[in-house]
Ligand code: IPD
Ligand code: CA
């Protein structure tokens with residue numbers, strides 16, 4: 579059975595507390611679907627409440643650490659080495675529409691490196707967690723990325739640009755290059771869970787552009803600790819900036835990177851004939 583460190587227990591306690599509140603609020607949201615205005619304001623309040631709960635729990639246990647949070651932004655800590663990176667509700671659009679696929683994502687960064695990560699899906703009570711060098715787990719079960727080696731067998735997750743967000747041209751070119759070669763592409767709407775599912779071998783790969791550190795900080799550690807590879811789509815290592823991310827099992831990361839990168843590479847202009 580996996581033994582969680584003290585800091586991971588702090589993170590799990592915070593996520594489970596906020597998760598219970600989110601599940602209660604999710605029940606309310608289902609009732610509000612039919613109202614004309616819809617549950618948007620209620621969901622924003624649920625999101626902020628979950629973030630406050632996570633922040634208070636983490637602060638109580640580690641008062642000196644700083645924060646980077648989706649709703650509350652940056653809080654400087656007196657300890658300049660450690661920072662929590664928090665998305666209190668990843669998959670907001672699913673939550674708003676009564677779709678039970680959302681999560682809380684918490685990562686701990688030390689001197690610029692993610693050393694612990696947790697993604698909690700409260701509806702199914704699935705706690706994905708990892709510590710640097712100690713492996714990745716789902717509840718008490720050790721995680722390994724999938725062993726699928728052929729593109730034809732692969733199920734790949736992605737994010738589709740939406741209203742005011744993302745680069746549709748790039749996405750369409752990448753989709754066109756990849757879709758005919760794999761067994762399926764999914765857009766489930768919560769990047770932290772897309773990464774957790776790659777770590778768990780449910781998806782064989784995941785790519786998306788223009789994410790934020792709080793969407794991916796915990797999930798990338800899950801993938802690498804489960805034996806997968808993570809990079810930018812260009813192959814560079816700066817994926818935590820969120821410009822683009824590609825995560826996959828080690829057998830498919832290279833082939834996926836080639837297809838996605840080449841799909842948007844400027845074509846060489848043919849030399850004029852003399
Ligand atoms: C979003 C989800 C989604 C991704 C978006 C994110 P939010 O986060 O992770 O899958 O495609 O780009 O903004 O807004 O639900 O926390
Ligand atoms: Ca998010």
Ligand code: CA
Nearest residue numbers: 648665667668
């Ligand atoms: Ca969010």
